[in-house]
Amino acid sequence: MAPCSFFTLFFFFFFLFNLALSQQGSTFQSDRTVDCTDGWIHIRRLPTRFNLDLLGNCSEYPLFVNFCPYLANxxxxxxxHNHSYSWYRTDALMLELIFxxxxxxYPCLTEDPNFADAVYLPYYASLDALRYLHGPEVNSSTEHGLELFEFLQEDEPGIWxxxxxxxxxxxxxxxxxxxSQxxxxxxxxxGTSFLELPEFFNVTALTLESRAWPWQEHAIPYxxxxxxxxxxxxxxxxxxxxxxxxxxxxxxxxxGGNSATPNIRxxxxxxxENSTGNSTTYGGGYVKLCEIVDCSNGICEHxxxxxxxxxxxxxFCLQPPGDTPTRRSTFDAILAGCIPVFFEEQSAKTQYGWHLPENEFESFSVHIPKEEVVYKGMKILNVLRGIPGSRVRRMREKILGLIPRVMYRKHNSSYGLRAKKDAFDISIDGTLKRIQSRLEELALADR
Known part of the structure; x- marks a missing residue:
């Protein structure tokens, strides 16, 4: 086991205990005060090699960051810091564990898969992918997911x-x-080929960023x-x-932004860097027109x-695409009440429809086409300076309403906070509706 295995051993025992509780199902079914009209969920029992055992490999990939410290909590x-109640050094890769x-x-769990409207697979796909991306099985990445599929076919095959x-x-x-290799x-x-395997074409995959065409993918917040x-x-x-x-x-x-090749960064x-002036130059009470917080080499990530x-x-917080269109910084900005400025629609508008309604984007964000900036000389600061202060205030007020929707609250939180749907709750609601819609389409096709 990895040297940092203290955290891992603790989570092994704690998660196994909670997993056992979650499989009782009938406890939740007997609670008539819970509204489960949206659907019941069955958590599929998976061998620990598909989830908990993967935590024991937290320091085994030298080409990847040691993620042992991020297993905590x-x-x-x-x-x-020691006296913090809400702030953590969260790594995006831990979303599977958090979820x-x-x-x-979740209040609407059932032990009976035949009673369930949806089946959750507690498979830590990204952690398992590390052996194909950075480990000894890098040349076998087309096999990622096949072992899981074989288990689903052999163990209680009727569920699948x-x-x-x-x-x-x-x-x-x-x-x-x-x-998607x-x-x-x-x-x-x-990459691996998990989402290219025909075996999983019917499964809904909640990813940090989705592609435009596969129906089974849907992006949820970082x-x-x-x-x-x-x-x-x-x-x-x-x-x-x-x-x-x-x-x-x-x-x-x-x-980024230091290369000679023209790009948005x-x-x-x-x-x-070329914006200059003093506090008496700008309207809106601004002391600075533009500031860069350099987070090169991942120094800000945790x-x-x-x-x-x-x-x-x-x-305003600028959200240029990087290796992929989306950024975790988009959600950090929303959390800070800083109006996100996007340079392509794939960065958020076509991604997070459950959490950031597509038809409301102009009410809380700004879109400036990157081609206009990079190749036609459009000045970002001029565009933003031209936005009236009254509109800026309305946009920020809209963002305040979005903050609960994009955060992941702490588990076992108070009843008052549970009454507000967070990123997890909205993801589950969207998944249940998507599965129901898909099943209805299939039923109609079979008539």
């Missing part, structure tokens, strides 16, 4: 065959592109570092965001103090 990571822990307290997997769903804590690639280029345990702490943060003095007009938190860096305080002081 059921995947939230270690607290940012699994929340599923254990009842609807041929159409009622199954799982969480994959990476962009879908990391699981064509099966015919030999040798493999990057986990931020904010996980409040009660309503008072959420309200306290919302009040801080509302009252925060926005002395910087525009902010970019990230890296280079344009942002050049324009921001330290929210480096970027949350600056974001609280900015009106």
């Amino acid at each position: 059921h995947g939230f990571g270690q607290k940012t 699994h822990r929340r599923m254990l307290e 065959k009842r609807r041929l997997g159409h009622d199954h769903f799982l969480v994959m804590a990476r962009p879908a592109w990391d699981f 064509p099966l015919e690639n030999d040798p493999p280029i990057w 986990p931020t570092s904010f996980h409040p345990p009660n309503l008072a702490l959420l309200d306290s943060w919302l009040e801080r965001v509302r009252k925060s003095k926005r002395s910087t007009m525009t902010m970019f938190v990230g890296g 280079r344009s942002i860096r050049n324009e921001c 330290d929210p103090l480096k970027f949350m305080r600056p974001m609280l002081q900015a009106s």
Whole structure:
């Protein structure tokens, strides 16, 4: 077992205990005070090699970050400081662990798969993918997922065959592109082929970023570092965001932009670094037109103090695409009440429809086509300076209403906070509706 196995051993025993409780199902069915009209969920029993055992490999991939410290607090990571109640050093890869822990307290669980409207597979796909991406099985990445499929066929096969997997769903804590390597690639280029396997074409996959065409994928928010345990702490943060003095007009938190090749990050860096003036020059009470928080080489990834305080002081936060269109920083910005500025629709508008309604994007964000900036000389700062202050205030108020929808609250949180649907709750609601819709389509096709 890995050297950092203290955390792992603790979670093994704790998770096994909670998994046993979750399989009792009848406890939840007998609670008539819970409204389960949206559907019941069955948690599929999987051998620990598909989830818990993978935590024991937390330091075994030298080409990848040692993720042992981020297992703490059921995947939230270690607290940012000893007296913190809501802030953690959360790694996005831990979303599968976070989601699994929340599923254990979902009120509409059933032990009987025949009674269930959906079946949750507690498979840590991204953690299992590490052996194909960075480990000894890098040349066998087209096999990722086959072992799981074989188990589903051999162990209680009726659960799968009842609807041929159409009622199954799982969480994959990476962009879908990391699981979309064509099966015919030999040798493999990057990623695994899990989402290209015909065996899983019917399964709903909740990913951090989805592709445009496969119906089975749907993006859900990246986990931020904010996980409040009660309503008072959420309200306290919302009040801080509302009252925060926005002395910087525009902010970019990230890296890149240093290459000679024209791209949106280079344009942002050049324009921001060339913005000059003094506090009497700008309208809106701004002291700075643009500021960069350099997060190159992942130095900000697990330290929210480096970027949350600056974001609280900015009106607009730029969200240029990087290796893929989406960014965790989008949700950090929303959390700070900083209006996100997108440069392509795939960065959020076509991704997170359950959590950020597509028809309302103009009410809380700004879109500036990257081609206009990179190749036609459009100035980002001029566009943002032209937005009336009244509209900026309305957009920020809209963002305040989105904060509960994009955060993952702490497990076992207070009743008052549970009454507000967070990113997990909205993901489950969307999944149940999607599965129901798909099953209805299949029923009509069979008539």
